Amino acid sequence: MTRSVYVTGIDRGDGRQIVELGVMELLTRQVDRVGVFRPLVHHSPDRLFELLRARYRLSQDPATVYGMDYHEASALQAEQGTDELVSALVDRFHTVARDYEVILVLGTDFADTQLPDELALNARLANEFGASVIPVVGGRGQSAESVLAETRNAHRAYEGLGCDVLAMVANRVARDDRDAIAQSLGSRLPVPCYVVPDEPALSAPTVAQISQALGAKVLLGDDAGLARDALDFVFGGAMLPNFLAALTPGCLVVTPGDRADLVVGSLAAHSAGTPPIAGVLLTLNEVPPKEILTLAARLAPGTPVLSVAGTSFPTAAELFSMEGKLNAATPRKAETALGLFERYADTGELLQRVSAPSSDRLTPMMFEHKLLEQARSDKRRVVLPEGTEERILHAAEVLLRRGICDLTLLGPVEQIRKKAADLGIDLADAQLIDPATSELRDSFAEQYALLRAHKGVTVELAYDVVSDVNYFGTLMVQEGLADGMVSGSVHSTAATIRPAFEIIKTKPDTAIVSSVFFMCLADKVLAYGDCAVNPDPDARQLADIAIQSAATAAQFGVEPRIAMLSYSTGTSGTGADVDKVREATELVRSRRPDLRIEGPIQYDAAVEPSVAATKLPGSEVAGQASVLIFPDLNTGNNTYKAVQRSAGAIAVGPVLQGLRKPVNDLSRGALVSDIVNTVAITAIQAQNPNEKAVAQ
Known part of the structure; x- marks a missing residue:
């Protein structure tokens, strides 16, 4: 069983960070404790490890990540x-490996290493x-024939040196050649070969990276x-009409600071x-007058305006040598990188070949990964009524970059377009x-x-009512123009779900609409119901909530074991509340x-095995x-909020259940990650064959 994956290459410039990030994403879906080891490093901290640590909340001590720096390695190899x-690197690897279920190894980068025969x-x-190996071959600027030859030679080289090759990756290939290369390699190599096209946004530096590299002063x-990608460079010298015609989406305008007309014109075009x-x-270290900068700030709020001391020619030389x-x-x-990897690599096949041991625990990160993967597996369209809200746009x-659903x-x-442009967000793939003003308004009315x-x-x-975004979005779902809806980041819960009660209505076998929160604790995920909709359900409604919640939990990978909570456990208490x-x-x-169910039962007896052993010994649910x-x-x-705040749990929801088609509500304080998760949940609910059968 493979417990270490070694991502490597054959030369510099292969862009293998996409593959390293993608493999890490796969491993953390299956395993709780994933470690990282880079045998040789140019400098610490390493930027890719810092990305992995931030994104996947790694607790690994950075000091354990690196074997040694290249200078030390070169000297040791030369002398001994x-x-x-x-031997030294193997010792350091095993020191790390003792503490983790799987290790992702980041191979050497073939850049100024002074090491002979690095492959x-x-x-x-x-x-x-x-470790099993995933070699990456860079294809930027190469013909299809060259990529084919290099990939086959790389496979032969690593296999000939005794490596267990999991898969080959040809990265950064020309988009026009991608399909032909994939077809040819698929028939010529004994292992899977994933061919990933070049993506300009990945190699484009951000405005912040340009500012740092040039030592620029940020005026606005x-x-x-500053996080926007500079996809192109347009140098200003022409008169304004000709200059505006030369602008391209995502370009960085480079112009002498005394050309106020070009500054204002380009920002007006952006607006x-x-x-x-x-x-x-x-x-030229020239800064426009204060009045021009004030106008610029009003024209395109948030859009960066930088100033450097150099002239345009040396500045251009530096810009063209930069890479994001x-x-x-x-x-x-x-x-973007993960979306690209997941689109062109068969992640299910690769994960099976990696054979990472599945964890018995379901951690918050694993739960979130599973949500996104499940949503992506059968893409649905989700409508977001709050299209001008910044968090919704982010x-x-x-969601679009990762290919999770259509929007x-x-x-x-x-x-919406102006707001997205101000935020540097590309909505080309969104409807x-x-x-x-929609032509649908009449028929919806x-x-x-x-x-x-x-x-x-x-x-x-009705013509007035359906112009409301929540009513319009709900009617899109009802009419099959969208598979689900998510709203509530700036609307009340009532404004979000009232249209669903009026238009979509409940399933035929459901008494009420209820909700569930997925509470992501440190080592498990629990489903809490109903914490958002029904103030005081009677016994029949409470039973309905339990059955709905069990079905929702099972749909999202949580094996349902139901605890009907009360202040009394078993037969120890009486009273109207316990009797209900x-x-x-x-x-x-x-x-x-x-269904496995226990009740009435107190919270501690429901979740803590030691308490359960005393209060309800032998129960298959208690504890x-x-x-x-x-x-x-x-x-x-109150309980979900107390657990969320006091135990540091992540609360995903509320997820509405019992409607014929999925509509979900957001907290008005929802973070971007909360919105992403809720949309993914909504898309998964729309995949449910029972839901589709009802819709028919």
């Missing part, structure tokens, strides 16, 4: 030979570590603007979205609809009037005898409950 170098060194280290711009630019770089790097400060590049960028954003289209005729709703009144829980428990048993059903909203809402 390769065997001594390898052979990587192969030997992989063998000594007992915020963090979001209009024709096209959105990355920023402006002023040369994946690091902890470029999370958007990481999303979440949309992540429709609602709101004034030009306003944008303004309910107020007729449909809503028909549904609400019993309440006296006329077509004229006891009756609800019996109703669940009679309706779903296949290991995974679905906890609270007797009322007051208890449930």
Whole structure:
């Protein structure tokens, strides 16, 4: 069973960080404790490890990550030979390996290393570590024939040196050649070969990286603007009309600082979205007058304007030699890289070949990974009514870059585009609809009037109602133009779910709509229901909530063991509140005898084995409950918030259950990651064949 994966190459410039990041993503889906080891490093801290540590919340001591620096390795090899170098690195590897289930090894980078036969060194280290190898071949600027030859030669070289080759990756190949190369390699190599096309956004430096490299002064711009990728460089010298025609999406405008007309013109073009630019770089140490900068700030808020002392020619030379790097400060590049890897590599096949031991625990990170992978496996369309909200736009960028689902954003289209441009977000793959001007408004008004005729709703009144983004989005779901909806980042819960109650309604076999929170604790995920919708459910409703919550938990990989919570365990207490829980428990048993359930039961007996052994010995639920059903909203809402704040748990939800089609509500304090998770959950709910059967 493979417990270490060694990602390496054959030459510099292969962009293998995409593969290293993608493999780390795969490993952390399966295993709780993943370590990282880089045998040789140019300098510490290493930017890729810092990215991995930040993204995957690694607790590994950075001092244990690196074997030795290249100068030390070169000297040791020269003085005592390769065997001594390898021996020292193997010792340091095993020191790390003792503490982790799987190790991701980051091979040498073939850049200014002064090490002879670096490929052979990587192969030997992989063998000594007992690691399987994923060689990466860089294809930028090469013909299809050259990429084919180099990839086959690399496989032959590593296999000939005794390596267990898991898969080959040809990276940064020309997009036009990608399919032909993949087809040819697939028939000529005995291992899987993944061919990844070149992606300009990955190699493009961010404005912040350019600023740092040039020692530029930031005159205007915020963090979001500085995080934009500079996809092109346009040098200003022409008159304004000709200059504007030369602008390209995502370009960095480079112009002498005394050309106020070009500064204002390019920012005005950005504000209009024709096209959105990355920023402006002023040369000659010239700064426009204060009045011009004030106008610039109003035209394109957040868009960077930088100033450097040099002239345009040496500045251009430096710019063209820069390349964007994946690091902890470029999370958007990481999303792009993962989306690219997951699109062109068969991650299921690769994970099976890695054979990483599956963990018995379900950690928060593993749960989040599984959500995204499950949503991606059968893509659905989710409508986001709050299309002008900044957090929604950032979440949309992540969802689109990772290929998690298709998106429709609602709101004034030009306003959405301008906001996205100001944030440096590309919404080219999203559908944008303004309910107020959409051609769907008339038919939606007729449909809503028909549904609400019993309440006296006329077509004229409905025409006004359906211009509301939440009603419009809900009708899109009802009419099959979207598979689910997520709202609530700036709307109340009532504004989000009332249209669903009126239009989508509950499933035929469901008494009420309820909710569940997935509570991601340090080493497990629990489902809490109902903590958001029903104030004081009766016994029948409580039983319904339990059955719904068990189904939701199972759908998302949490094996349902239901605890019907009360202030009393077993037969130790009496009273109306305890009797309600006891009756609800019996109703669940009679309706779903296949479900494991215990109740009434106290929280400590439900989740703590030692307490369960005393209070309910022999129970198959007590001490290991995974679905906890609270007797009322007051208890449930306060408990989930107490656990969230006091235990540092991640609360994912509320996830609504019982509707014919999925609609989910966000907290108005939702973070971008919360929105991403909720959209993924909504997409997965839409995959449920039972949901689709009802829709038909």
